[in-house]
Amino acid sequence: MPSLALPARRKVLMQGNEAIVEGAIAAGMRFYAGYPITPSTEIAELASEKLPRDGGRFVQMEDEIASMAAVVGASLAGRKAMTATSGPGFSLKQENLGYALTAEVPCVVVNVQRQGPSTGLPTSPSQGDVMQARYGSHGDYAAIALCPASVGEAYRLAVRAFNLAERFRMPVILLADEIIGHLRESVELPDPSELTVVDRARPTLPPGEHKAYRPGPDGVPVVPDFGTGYRFHVTGLIHGEDGSPTSNPKVVEQAVRRLTTKVTDHIDEIYEAEERDLADADVAVFAYGGTARAARRAVREARAKGLKVGLYRPITLWPFHDERVRAALQGRRAVVVPELNLGQMAREVERVAGAGTKVVRVNKVSGEPLTPGEILAAIEEVF
Amino acid sequence: MAAAEKVPVKRYLRLAKLPHIWCPGCGHGIALQALIRAIHSTGLSQDNTVIVSGIGCSSRASGYLDFDTLHTTHGRALAFATGIKVANPDLNVVVITGDGDAAAIGGNHLIHAARRNIGITCVCFNNTIYGMTSGQYSPLTPTDAYATTAPYGNIDTPFDLCELTKAAGASYVARATTYHARLLEKLIAKGLQNDGFSFIEAVVQCPTYFGRKNKLGDAFRMMKLMQERSVPVSKAAAMTAEELAGKIVIGELWHRPRPEYTKAYDAVIAKAGGGR
Ligand code: SF4
Numbered sequence: 001m002p003s004l005a006l007p008a009r010r011k012v013l014m015q016g017n018e019a020i021v022e023g024a025i026a027a028g029m030r031f032y033a034g035y036p037i038t039p040s041t042e043i044a045e046l047a048s049e050k051l052p053r054d055g056g057r058f059v060q061m062e063d064e065i066a067s068m069a070a071v072v073g074a075s076l077a078g079r080k081a082m083t084a085t086s087g088p089g090f091s092l093k094q095e096n097l098g099y100a101l102t103a104e105v106p107c108v109v110v111n112v113q114r115q116g117p118s119t120g121l122p123t124s125p126s127q128g129d130v131m132q133a134r135y136g137s138h139g140d141y142a143a144i145a146l147c148p149a150s151v152g153e154a155y156r157l158a159v160r161a162f163n164l165a166e167r168f169r170m171p172v173i174l175l176a177d178e179i180i181g182h183l184r185e186s187v188e189l190p191d192p193s194e195l196t197v198v199d200r201a202r203p204t205l206p207p208g209e210h211k212a213y214r215p216g217p218d219g220v221p222v223v224p225d226f227g228t229g230y231r232f233h234v235t236g237l238i239h240g241e242d243g244s245p246t247s248n249p250k251v252v253e254q255a256v257r258r259l260t261t262k263v264t265d266h267i268d269e270i271y272e273a274e275e276r277d278l279a280d281a282d283v284a285v286f287a288y289g290g291t292a293r294a295a296r297r298a299v300r301e302a303r304a305k306g307l308k309v310g311l312y313r314p315i316t317l318w319p320f321h322d323e324r325v326r327a328a329l330q331g332r333r334a335v336v337v338p339e340l341n342l343g344q345m346a347r348e349v350e351r352v353a354g355a356g357t358k359v360v361r362v363n364k365v366s367g368e369p370l371t372p373g374e375i376l377a378a379i380e381e382v383f
Numbered sequence: 384m385a386a387a388e389k390v391p392v393k394r395y396l397r398l399a400k401l402p403h404i405w406c407p408g409c410g411h412g413i414a415l416q417a418l419i420r421a422i423h424s425t426g427l428s429q430d431n432t433v434i435v436s437g438i439g440c441s442s443r444a445s446g447y448l449d450f451d452t453l454h455t456t457h458g459r460a461l462a463f464a465t466g467i468k469v470a471n472p473d474l475n476v477v478v479i480t481g482d483g484d485a486a487a488i489g490g491n492h493l494i495h496a497a498r499r500n501i502g503i504t505c506v507c508f509n510n511t512i513y514g515m516t517s518g519q520y521s522p523l524t525p526t527d528a529y530a531t532t533a534p535y536g537n538i539d540t541p542f543d544l545c546e547l548t549k550a551a552g553a554s555y556v557a558r559a560t561t562y563h564a565r566l567l568e569k570l571i572a573k574g575l576q577n578d579g580f581s582f583i584e585a586v587v588q589c590p591t592y593f594g595r596k597n598k599l600g601d602a603f604r605m606m607k608l609m610q611e612r613s614v615p616v617s618k619a620a621a622m623t624a625e626e627l628a629g630k631i632v633i634g635e636l637w638h639r640p641r642p643e644y645t646k647a648y649d650a651v652i653a654k655a656g657g658g659r
């Protein structure tokens with residue numbers, strides 16, 4: 001039986017939003033709660049169809065806030081849970097997203113970005129929620145946000161988002177955009193046996209000995225599931241190791257700082273970026289998500305014209321890896337940053353690029369995607 | 384009272400978390416004890432029961448209870464609880480909420496939890512005021528009552544949460560006051576046994592903010608007032624709207640079993656061909 005060892009890959013034509021659901025289910029998603037919002041609705045629709053086939057459960061909640069709350073509840077009950085939304089809905093989720101961060105509850109929140117602000121242009125692409133993904137909730141914390149640039153990558157990053165959520169016990173944001181969400185591409189789906197699927201650590205000590213929020217040596221606590229006899233307390237109030245609220249300044253300081261350090265201490269494990277043609281590049285293009293597709297083409301065309309250009313594409317948008325980005329961009333004559341916003345990531349690039357490097361912003365908020373031609377024009381201008 | 388009614392209340396409490404934060408004379412302790420006794424009498428397992436609360440004085444109760452407990456964001460307890468119940472229908476899920484929590488910011492979740500008839504027992508500690516933020520009017524503050532944000536008297540009309548949840552689809556609805564602690568316990572116990580959404584309003588006294596602002600006297604006098612104003616549901620049926628004005632109708636107000644939400648979803652799973 002020669003072929004049995006080979007993975008049963010499938011090549012299928014699918015939409016980015018569909019790929020996210022497929023990836024999530026492959027990663028073990030068994031609960032979805034959501035509220036319909038364009039351009040993310042296909043995610044809810046497909047989840048409602050697919051989840052019960054696996055014994056999973058779908059609920060269309062009464063609003064965005066409730067969806068985020070239900071996802072946290074489901075995760076505490078031991079299920080891998082996800083919700084999907086777009087800009088305005090993402091804003092509504094922020095309070096409970098912060099709750100999930102504070103209570104260290106693994107879950108995945110998909111934001112298929114659309115043009116804002118406010119109700120904006122519901123069916124038009126945008127990258128306007130980049131800063132909302134980082135700083136949208138109140139208080140201090142570190143965020144993890146992954147940003148796909150293809151349908152295949154939407155699948156892969158949905159899996160990865162769950163894995164990181166489970167690993168670090170926190171909400172992970174899959175920051176897609178309408179370009180990727182509604183794009184149809186042929187993708188090769190891996191066989192589930194090829195995937196690395198991470199499950200949250202469960203306590204090894206019996207109830208009574210285990211402290212629900214005692215951080216492990218890596219700064220991540222091992223929180224039991226509800227209904228398994230641990231009888232512990234979960235709260236959005238700042239809490240100590242037993243989960244109970246505290247205002248002890250020392251404990252509070254440590255607890256709040258740990259929400260950041262558990263991410264920053266593991267940045268190399270979390271961070272992922274694509275680098276192309278950068279070795280000899282005088283000019284770099286820094287692009288992500290749907291825009292990176294146009295940027296890739298622009299770089300190729302510029303190379304064909306003999307211009308030394310390379311592409312830096314962050315796949316992990318947050319945390320922002322200062323050293324990696326600095327190493328990739330420093331010493332270039334210029335960095336071109338095309339974005340479907342008025343320069344949200346460009347600010348980060350400016351912060352680390354170094355004095356000698358000019359940062360050129362290419363921004364569009366018309367509700368249309370950036371074209372390779374527009375990015376190429378900006379590249380040519382700096383040469 | 385018979386000796387058989389001795390309930391080991393302490394067994395259900397995290398004694399290390401006591402003393403509680405409630406003011407002397409506050410009704411929340413009585414309501415909490417009624418809940419504990421109801422849990423005891425219905426035999427719910429401590430390991431398989433999750434207590435969820437929102438934010439407010441009453442919602443601090445979750446911290447004192449020795450179960451898996453979840454203290455959520457303001458108004459959202461029922462939405463978190465819905466996720467827990469749907470994710471693991473084998474868990475008993477109890478929600479403790481206040482009137483501001485449940486009826487203002489959480490009003491949407493309340494009507495939708497009732498509409499779904501999801502198997503959650505929601506006990507609303509109704510003190511008719513925002514206690515934790517020191518005395519602003521709530522959606523259950525009576526018209527003409529005073530509050531720190533109603534210095535000239537409240538012009539809002541209060542909700543009747545029992546009527547609201549009944550109309551929205553709850554399969555069990557009941558009300559009692561802290562004066563009627565034993566009745567409250569019985570009603571909560573019945574709610575816990577109902578397979579569907581149960582809503583129990585516990586009218587509690589807040590001497591610190593509602594009582595003082597409205598010159599109602601101390602906790603004792605406030606409870607006496609509850610006694611005087613309460614009308615059993617059987618008697619209320621024969622009373623006119625005028626006669627019922629300002630009265631608190633107590634007892635089991637509604638009980639009509641209908642399919643519970645997670646059970647209905649089991650049928651969806653079966654239809655889709657998935658196993659649980
Ligand atoms: S403020 Fe009122 S409701 Fe809150 S604890 Fe004090 S008496 Fe009770």
